[in-house]
Amino acid sequence: MITKTPSSIVVLLSFLSCFILNIYSQNSSNTPIDSLLIKLSSEKNQEKKLEILNDLVDLAFQSDLNLAKRYARKGVQLAEQSQHKIWQPKFYEMQGRMHANLLELDSASINFDKALKGFTEIDDKKGQATTYFKIGWVHKRQGNIEAALKVDLKALKLMESIDDKLGIAGAYNRISEDLTKQGRLEEAYEYALKTITLCKEQNFNEELAYAYTAAGDTQIAMGNSEASFGYFDEALNLAKSLNFSIFDIINFSNNRANALKRMGKYDEAKAAYETALSTAQDVNYGNAIYVITANLGEINLLLGDYEAALKYQLQTVATQESQGDVSNLTENYHHLSTIYEKLENYPLALEFQKKALVMRDSTAKIESDKTMSALMTQFETEKKDQTINAQNTQIAQQRKTQILYIAIATIFALGLLGMFFSFKNIRKKREALQTLNEALDAKNRQNELLLKEIHHRVKNNLEMVKGLIALQSAHLEDSATKDAMIASQNRVQSMGIIHQKLYQGTNLGAIEMKDYFLNLGDGILDSFDAENRVQIECIMEQLELDVDTAVPIGLIVNELLTNAIKYAFPNTENGKISIQLEQKANDILHLKVSDNGVGKVLGGAAKGTGFGSQLIQLLTQQLDGIMQESNEKGTSVSFQFKHQKAA
Template structure:
């Protein structure tokens, strides 16, 4: 009877713990860093270090800050902006100092810290006025208007409403006038957007007119993200004016545009959920209203889990204290930043050390080597760049450690189990490499992925000369999570074929077909072996068969084994 090999119980526990650790890491609300922009920022930083150009280093910090804002990692974003600000204040570049304060103000608004946002906004506006740049001054008016609108919306004291009303109107109108004088489409869109917000909170129909102006500007500029946000605001305004049908139409159009974008914003998704909850409640569609309310609750819960206001406040206090007490040298700032990055990496590796004791020793040795070579600036820069790739390389490190462990084992069953575990980890490593090296963000080319993992598996079992028939489109792209699960399934089937189908077969043949149509993925794996028997007997199922079942269940798919001139595995799932 043919069946997949049994695995030792300790390895089962190890893989389950690995899955749990990966799941915990995936709960982070941070988005992936934009690879192209990150690469450019790293190139600017390397050039700055080579030339010892502090202004160029300030630009690199500024670029890193913008990248982390897009990833919703506001703590690191503020840290980078502060590093850039330290350098720019020494060089008295008024326009760039104002630009940095503008981004700091935006960070505070994103975290609902209105007082801090207003402080940074006033500083940005002051520097822009002193720089004399009309375009920057207009941007300062838009920022001040946005801050006052947020404060105006959240303020409940009638005695302050009049004062805030005048401030909002003053900055909005001045910004609008300058935008039209400059004939700057983007600036006109910003001014109209601010005025639309202001009149929307006053429940005035004038909000619709201003939003329409902003919408046309963003459409001309091709800014799909801003177009979706304006459509969302139009929907909210229509709903407030008892026009539910128009509101729903605008909201669905906004949602369609937003879902096509590669970025995700928590606040935007909250506003979508809040709008649809209010709309369905007005329609007395309580079931859908409850669903939207649950979505809104989940988003807000995740926001609380990611809340790091205390850390951001500490960073701001440290900067103000440091600024008053002493002006540190630029090189010292760079080294301190490197230490902070290494400390963060060390905390992450310390958590992994609980799972992998051998990895702890390797990480400690690596860190000690880094500390010894820290005095040499070029080696320090090289190690910093290596640390940026540590997450990518962790899986490869685990695979190597398992290989070393397998070489030390004398028990053949344990050695086989460890080697098979190494193959599963190699599947994850291949996927990570494809994600890192590929042009598509969070998407995997299944043709390249499957061919590489099949080649490695065959080589591991000594069947690298085996004929493999592939039937896959060259541009078959799917998301990373289902790709990993499909890769684990294919790996198990290849290993199974190498053990039971090929040894007594003078002409082993292996085939893989994978197609995707209307989000329905079909996978077919064949070999010319004797076929599977007893795969549905749960009492005698091996770990490999159980692993295949678990992956198919996670994909919410169906599978079957057949015997037709060999062994056939077929699976269908949505991706």
Template sequence: MNYTLFQPFTIGRKLLFLLLFCSLNFYAQYNKSGYTDIAKQRLLVHITSDYLHTISQGQIDKDSAVRASCRLYNLSILIPNNESYSNGTSIPAIKLLEEDKVNQAKNLLPKLKGENRFLMLLELSNYFIFKSGAQKTDLDKAEKYLEEILQQKKWDKWKIGALMLKANLLNQRGNTDASQKLYAEIEKHCKQSENNLDLARALLEAGKTLQYGNPKRLVYFQKALSIFQNLKEKEKEIETLSQINIEYFIARRYDDSQKLIYKILQLQKEIKYYHNQYAFDVLSYLSYRKGDLVKALYYSNKSIESMHSKEDSIFKGLFFLRRGQLYQHNGKSQEALFWYTKASENKTRETKLYWYKAFLSKAWVFNKLHRSNEALTLLKKTESEFPPVTDFEKMHFAFILGETYASLKKMDLAEKNYSIFQNIAKNYPLQYVHDEFPAAFFQIASFYQNIGKTYKARQLLKNGISHTFEIGVAEKSEYYYNLFKIDSVEKKYNDAIKNLLLSQKYKDSSFNEEQKKKFAELLIKYETDKKDKNIKLLNTQNQLQLVQSRETEREKNILLVGALLLIVIVCLLLYSYIIKQKNNRKLKANQLELDQKNSFLENLNDEQQKLLKEKEWLIKEVHHRVKNNLQMVTSLLNSQSAYLKDSDAKMAVKDSLRRMQAVSMIHQKLYHDDNISTIAMPQYIDELVHYLHESFDNENQITFKKNIQAINLHVSQAIPLGLIITESVVNAIKYAFLEKQNGIIEISLFQEDNDSIVLKISDNGIGLPAFTNKNDTNSLGINLIKGLTKQLKGSFSIENNNGVHIIIKFIYLNT
């Protein structure tokens, strides 16, 4: 009977993933994979998750296994499924997603533009598609993000990645046919564009989405493998070979599986990939199935030796379990108990996957050693602390409990628990059934044979071999031995002799004298190596003790010197304290003096602020009085012009009035504004032009266009500029347009660079007379403009081109 070699199992998808996440997240601080190359990081995640998914016999869904593997080595949860569009680089929003801060990441999406937005949409889809389970709400979110990408034709380079994500989404929804159809379209598109790398990736993913055992899986994988080999993509070649190996394992093609693992190990060595413990553990299991316990022990040693870090050793309970099983089948029950105990150390709910099987195996060995009361105590205590949760746990716990009651001769309780096992087992998915089922059925058959129910026993043997295409050598021996005992009870002696011979044949082939000798030699070698290491350790410890003794003597001397130094330091500190107190008294006196000076300065500052406010009020008052005086002069000139008979004299007076008004408006604004030194030019020019426009009775045939930047000029520049605008606009109104002619006057003021201001005044009138020299004009207006320009320290130019264009450029006094 070989119950203990059934594959390790799990406790249900969602619960186990939560437990795995909690236990693995404890280690998460930085990349702990040992690889900086993202291709190797992806390979590590895929191989680890495949192992975890396989040993759990389907109880952990693949997505949960992938995320648990990422957490174990603290790698991004996005990298296993984004290689068609990402090289592993990240942006802040994606980093939040990698840390499971999905709401914060989604809040950043509206702020992203261009490629960053589309990359974020892909990663959000990736996140929700490959979450544990296949919740409709998650898949709906993923589909919404994908549709935004697929609707944008200009982002063709994201198309393959988006389509592959959508194919996975369809598969997660259970629509396998639509998923496969989309993968066929992707394959066609990649062939047309000669994109062989994405073609191979698509073929690999298309195979992964199919159920284990589907013949199309191998077809996809073989095609992908050929392309990866041609492209020398060895990491992807290893990943694909691992998927092919799973198919061989499911189909019971154990010889092919063993050959493939040797090839995988060789490729891993070539690329310096050193996480080989999973491959060696599978080789150990396959060697056992073939009855070669020597090789099984060899590969068990290799799997334990391949654990390089704390992260790798999280699965050590599974590898220790394998070692215990091999000791047990070598007849070394005490050694087996030792390894089962090591495998079930640190029992917690979070690590239940790794120790629960070892606990059951330990109870099994207790029964074989006729220590059934200890087995029962262990089972009851563990059931109280960690009750079985899933069907897998319940049925195997019931089986071991039934074995224990049978050993204690409590046949009713044994049969009751055996019935629990059988009722659950008959509905268990066959694709997750391994050697533990035949082994259990054979043992229960032995129980019924012993109580005389041979028909029931024979039926259970038949059930045991129906669950698998091929049972191992040890199971064959157990099967035929049970048939021998049943045939003997039923007096079918010929059949009994035949079955006994077959049982002995398989037993001898699985563990003959030669194998026992080699097994013992290997154990001796292993133990010798272990002792040599312990001797080296002891020598090292002796040397360490000698060094420690010398260090102790040295520490005493140092302590004496230290005591003397301490006394000196205390004296220095005391002296320093006295000096410090003296200095503090001086500082207090200085502080008092400073406080008095600060008080005086504050009073002085208050007086200055008061004087400053008075100064500002006086300046405003000056502006107000200047404005009033200008208005008084303006009124006098208006009154005087009424008595003038000469039209030229009247015109001269009115021109003077307009100039004075331009200056008066500036003083008016300075009086009303809080700023008493600068003028906001857009408002000032707008008011000035409005005044000039109204001062002429031109029946609105002239239109003004203004383009004034938001510039503040010091009053020293604003007054000359206002007078220049006044002269230019008045001249244009008076002389540029014929009677009743419509016209346009444009005024522009803008900052040309950090230092220069440009004023342009243009009209579309008749222009200067033909005989006029624009560089030699003697009119008062032009001379006045030139003089004002000099006051601004600027340059003046006038153009005659479909009208007059005056350009003033001067230095900006930035106040």
């Protein structure tokens, strides 16, 4: 059942209309997307709007990941506003998939966790399984193959429980990939062949392309280069015939080039890599860009072009280290060591050789875990044998002492009778206490529900205020007044998100700030139409704060983000804004908001009305804090607040 909140939906529809017109003007040549945007702008039914946004995500995913991410985010917002339990996890999964393909792994994990929670609440087993697949993909990028195999096996169980043949084939493919990465190649190849057979029997042609890929991966790991080329070539040709997305075509092309490289056809492989890299860069496919860059580094090493190899390998390692992606990092360290050795730079060759050894030892934990598992099995078996022998000895001893136990039991019988009546009285008291506790629990649940409803209504009222400001600002022509109205909208929004997190979360007394900052940043970027030129990153661990602290900090961050987007990047320059919030010793909170923009001109005239700066100072005083500002390489504003931990 969908709960409607009229005031919130009116505001959202107004916001979506502006968004749609903007996207329409930017994509006038994309007829299918244009048609859907026009249909979306005139559609009144919420269910159909969500369906149209889903179609927009699918279309944009074929060529523009960032555009697809924006449509997915709009789907999340509309599904949350309308409390649509079916569509909420679907759009979280879509948004996570876009983040993952752009190698934004932390954001991908957050969205996949929300999707899994939503699918579990509505008992959507297929949704849970497909989300597990994507969580496993992130684990593999982070080098945690054991965790990836664990979630892929969970997905297989779910698909088998609903007898989803296509889902089962997908699970087989992923398990084959996991086993290949663990070096269990025979098992991996068996799973790949099972997938190929199942796909051919059921006419699952799209999944068959991935099954060929899994078989090719195992064959290339076994050293059967020509066999792997055959599988990869089948996968690429099938994908082209079925009009797969450009991202899949890039992946399949890279796999085929890998086989050519292993076959010793270096020039042909290099040409294929360069074509794939150019295409990946055209569509901003981050995941493929660094993988193909690594392959170009290796192929140039094999061709003896060490300077070109060095350039590609350094780019690859830098990307992997910055993203926390340890897949194939040991191999890439080895390549860098070899390249530096060929260039006679022996200190750096030794440094990267050491890094490769450290990484190898850390990833070798899987084999160590296998050995430990075998030892534990042997230990448990021996322990059970010892327990059986001890039990036999104990039985013999019990027979000798049985008479003594009977005598002792008789002596205690009368005592137990008296204890029975005592326990009976205690039981009555416990039952009365349990009844009282149940009544208190019911009262607590009622109070919690009422408090959530209060937060929900406050959030809706703030949305209404925001909508009224938006409607008023639409009739203003003075740019300064209009900017002030937009700033007021963002301040109301920052408080509204606080109350939304409170009624949606499990802890009514605290806010998780990282997720809050991500939502706040997205909203501000939307309000200034700056999503394509400004990136907001949240460099912090998860941290919960009480409401009295979270609200002023949220308003401070709102003002700083607004100022940075308005003034730090003139002439539509691209930029980056970083938010850091951490709990230090002695209950001190450290907040830092920085950008890489133009910074403030010393002695220059202040921009804007100055109200935002006054508000920041007042809120800093309210929190008994200290503010410091630096204008080196952009603008950086730091705060220190005294803080009492949230209950």
